[in-house]
Every structure is written in structure tokens, then in C-alpha cells.
Amino acid sequence: MQSILENIAKHVTLTPEEQELFLSKTETKQFKAKTILLSAGEVATCTYFVNSGILRSFNINDNIIEHVLHFACEGWWIGDMYSYISGKPGNLFIEVLEDSEVVIITKENQQQLYQEIPKLERFFRILAENSLVAHQERLMDNLSLTAEERFEKFCSKYPSLIQKIPQKHIASYIGVTPEFFSKMKARLLKK
Numbered sequence: 001m002q003s004i005l006e007n008i009a010k011h012v013t014l015t016p017e018e019q020e021l022f023l024s025k026t027e028t029k030q031f032k033a034k035t036i037l038l039s040a041g042e043v044a045t046c047t048y049f050v051n052s053g054i055l056r057s058f059n060i061n062d063n064i065i066e067h068v069l070h071f072a073c074e075g076w077w078i079g080d081m082y083s084y085i086s087g088k089p090g091n092l093f094i095e096v097l098e099d100s101e102v103v104i105i106t107k108e109n110q111q112q113l114y115q116e117i118p119k120l121e122r123f124f125r126i127l128a129e130n131s132l133v134a135h136q137e138r139l140m141d142n143l144s145l146t147a148e149e150r151f152e153k154f155c156s157k158y159p160s161l162i163q164k165i166p167q168k169h170i171a172s173y174i175g176v177t178p179e180f181f182s183k184m185k186a187r188l189l190k191k
Contacts, residue, residue, distance in 0.1 A: 003051050004103050007075055011126045012119040021116060025109035031096040038080055038094040043087060046106045047079035048072070053100025054164060057092045058172070068173040071097075071161055077127060097165060142175055147184055150174040 004026070005019055014022060028051065031037065038044055040059065048055065050072045057070045057078055069092065072078035083090025084107060096102075105113075114121045141150055151174050155162055162170070171181035 004049050008123055012123045018117050025113055027104045031100050033098050035096040040091045040093055041089050044080040044083035044090050046104050049077050049103040050074055051101040054097040056097055057094050059091050066172050068169050147176045
């Protein structure tokens with residue numbers, strides 16, 4: 001539980017009593033690899049903080065092709081924010097890629113915490129702002145960078161994930177087919 005409190009402490013300071021109250025509103029669970037935490041079509045009622053392991057969010061389009069939106073490793077948050085905020089069925093799956101320990105906070109408990117510990121509203125606003133910036137940057141990268149440049153940026157931004165995530169998921173994240181990704185990597189290794 002220390003990891004999530006350290007994550008919060010990067011942006012706001014909680015008293016020991018507030019930390020205890022926050023933790024009382026969360027649930028920590030262990031999940032095995034390949035566990036689906038949320039399926040497309042479901043309403044997201046919680047968000048996840050990764051204590052250990054790796055999760056991914058992805059969509060499957062009409063042609064049965066997966067599109068990875070996010071990876072979340074230790075110390076990161078993940079959820080289907082469209083569904084979570086709107087209360088409508090989402091279009092994302094959230095899957096455990098390797099055995100993980102995850103802290104779960106429900107929307108109901110998060111709303112209660114906003115009332116009881118107002119500074120947590122600031123914390124979650126900062127998370128939302130950082131997420132918005134990252135999404136905009138990724139969108140601009142997808143529009144303006146080559147696949148090789150997107151892969152190089154992924155490698156420099158997330159070096160710990162490269163060896164842990166299946167290549168097909170990295171290919172999907174940068175927006176290429178696994179076959180193209182394999183050829184591209186071979187080319188890059190020859191440089």
C-alpha cells in the first residue's frame with residue numbers, strides 16, 4: 001500500500017489519518033496474467049493502480065484487430081475514463097499482462113473521498129491533466145512521426161516495458177502490424 005501513498009504524495013500531502021481513510025476506501029487484489037478486469041460494453045465503475053505487474057487497455061475494432069491504448073506498470077493508473085466518467089458502456093478491455101497486484105478504487109468511494117479529503121480532488125485532477133497531455137502528445141506523434149520514430153520514442157519513454165510486453169502488443173500500441181513491426185525491428189538492429 002506504500003506505493004499508492006507515494007504516488008499521491010508526489011502531488012498532495014495526506015495526514016496519517018487521511019492516509020488511513022484513503023486506504024480504507026480501496027481494495028487490493030492479486031490477478032493472474034490474462035485476466036480481463038473490464039470488457040468492452042461494460043460500465044467502468046472503478047479505476048486501477050498497479051502495485052506490481054503490467055496491465056493494458058485495448059479496443060477490438062470491427063475487423064477483429066486489437067488497438068492498444070495504454071500500458072500500466074508499477075506505480076501507474078489505468079481505467080476506461082470515458083465509461084468511468086460518463087457512466088455509459090465503454091469500448092475498452094483492461095487485461096492483466098503479467099501476474100499483478102492492483103489497488104482498486106470505485107467511483108462511489110472516490111466521490112466520498114472528495115468530500116472527506118478535498119485535496120484528493122486536486123490529486124485526481126492533476127492525474128487527469130497529465131493523462132490529457134500524454135494523450136495529446138501520443139495523438140500528435142501518431143499523426144506526424146514514422147513508425148520507426150514512434151517505436152524509438154516508446155523505447156526511450158518506457159525502457160522497462162520493452163522486454164516484458166509481447167511484441168504484438170508493442171506493434172499495436174505504435175500502430176503497425178506485427179509483421180511490419182518485426183521487419184522494422186530487424187532494420188533498426190542493422191543500423
